Amino acid sequence: MRTPRPRERSFARLARLATAVLCASFAFPGAQEEGGLTLDGIAFVRCPGGTFAMGSNGGAPDESPEHPVQIRGFYMARHEVTFGQYDRFCEETGRAKTSAGGLIHGDWAKMGDAEIDLEGGWPRGDRPAINVSWHDAEAFCAWLSGKTGRTVRLPTEAEWEYACRGGASSRETWAVDLVAWHSGNANYQTHAVMSKAPNALGLYDMLGNVWEWCGDWYDPDDYSRSDGRDPRGPAEGRLRAVRGGSWVNEPRFCTATNRRGCDPAYKGGGLGFRVVVSPEASPGAARAAAHGR
Ligand SMILES: [Ca+2]
Numbered sequence: 001m002r003t004p005r006p007r008e009r010s011f012a013r014l015a016r017l018a019t020a021v022l023c024a025s026f027a028f029p030g031a032q033e034e035g036g037l038t039l040d041g042i043a044f045v046r047c048p049g050g051t052f053a054m055g056s057n058g059g060a061p062d063e064s065p066e067h068p069v070q071i072r073g074f075y076m077a078r079h080e081v082t083f084g085q086y087d088r089f090c091e092e093t094g095r096a097k098t099s100a101g102g103l104i105h106g107d108w109a110k111m112g113d114a115e116i117d118l119e120g121g122w123p124r125g126d127r128p129a130i131n132v133s134w135h136d137a138e139a140f141c142a143w144l145s146g147k148t149g150r151t152v153r154l155p156t157e158a159e160w161e162y163a164c165r166g167g168a169s170s171r172e173t174w175a176v177d178l179v180a181w182h183s184g185n186a187n188y189q190t191h192a193v194m195s196k197a198p199n200a201l202g203l204y205d206m207l208g209n210v211w212e213w214c215g216d217w218y219d220p221d222d223y224s225r226s227d228g229r230d231p232r233g234p235a236e237g238r239l240r241a242v243r244g245g246s247w248v249n250e251p252r253f254c255t256a257t258n259r260r261g262c263d264p265a266y267k268g269g270g271l272g273f274r275v276v277v278s279p280e281a282s283p284g285a286a287r288a289a290a291h292g293r
Contacts, residue, residue, distance in 0.1 A: 037075045037277060039148045042085060044075035044277055045202045047163050054161055054231075055223050056257040062220035063257045069228050071162045075277040076155060079193035079204045080212060081140065083124035086132065089140050098131040100124050101269065126192045128210045128272040134240045134264035137213045137273040144275065154215035155276045157259070158231045160243045164256040166201035176251040180208025186247035190269075207244050207254040210272035211262075214241040218261030239263060246270035 037044040054069040083100060090097045100121030132140075137154055144152040155163070176182065179199060181191045186208070194204040206212075216233025218241040233241065239261030245254030248270040262271065 037279075039150060039152065039277065040144060042081075042144070042275070043078045045078050046279075047071075047074050047076050047159070047166070047201060049073040050162070052162050052165060054158055054226075054257075059255070059257050060259070062259050063223075065223055067223055067226055067228060069158050069162070069226065069231060071158060072230050073279060074155075074159055075279060076159070076163045076201075076203060077274040077276065078202065080128035080210055080272050080274045081137075082126045082193055083129045084126060086129035086140065087124060089143050093139075093143055095139070098129065098136070098267070100127070100130065122189055126194075127190050128193055128205070130190060130210060130269050130272050131267040132213075132272060133267050134213050134262070136267075137275075140273075141275055150277050152275050152277055154213055154273060156230070156232050157214045157216045157241045157243065159276060160206075160212065160214050161256050163201060163203055164199070164206040164244065166199045166203060176207055176254050180205070180245070180251070180254045181247050182208045182245060182251050182254045183247065183249055184251060188247065190247055205244075207256070208249070209247060210244075211242040211246045211260070211270055212244050213262075213271070213273040214243055216241045218242075218259065220259070220261075237261075242271060 035046040037046070049070075049072045051068055051070045053066050055066040056063045057066045087097055089095065100123070134154075141152045141154060177185060178197045180196060190209055193209065196205060196208075198204045199206060214233075217235075217237025218239040219234045219237055222231075222234055240263075242260050242262045243258070245251075245258060
């Protein structure tokens, strides 16, 4: 892992302080409540249940209508699954490790003047795992569930957005810049998790760094059919939902409400995942319920 330069460390400290002040005005149910969970070395933040306005009437068509949604409490991983965590999963299961190279399409190598080692790959360690399909992410969840006896799964879109809004509900570019690595500040690569400021829940990199797989099928029209009670997406579909934008994207795509669908077999340099745990669920039950299986 590359050691952060002094100026980067100073900026990270300044960003955390600034966000702590800024986020004080963003009310979130139970944001100050304590409690967390650590499973096999992976730290989870408690996200208390509550109601929020999901979506946006001023964004892309698939973000509307904005509608009230009630969420049960859950635990969300403090940061994106890192290569360190993912590689351990691969080693323990005999699974082939995924490339750390960020090349998505050939054209990405031509972006800017940055020196990017696209062929050899970026550092692993505490960089977010990339080049992982939805199926890979599900396998990781199954592995961690089996090891810990808890139901570890991908978040629903509603859980992801609810957690993201814990501290980063503003769409202002200045706010995104404090919490997210995006195309304007990431120098065309991923960065170590937790090197930007956290949101009010203590979650890092919800916006930017890498897109994050959700458990739901993606349907651009499903908000109009939501009953607002812990929605879990369509029963079937072709694409899986991804959230949050990445180092590849402009800040306008790194928002709490932006949605995208992605082939579950796709693997790319801008797409990773994080996991959640349902505290009230028995192993296997919530996983099946959350994803309609
Ligand atoms: Ca992210």
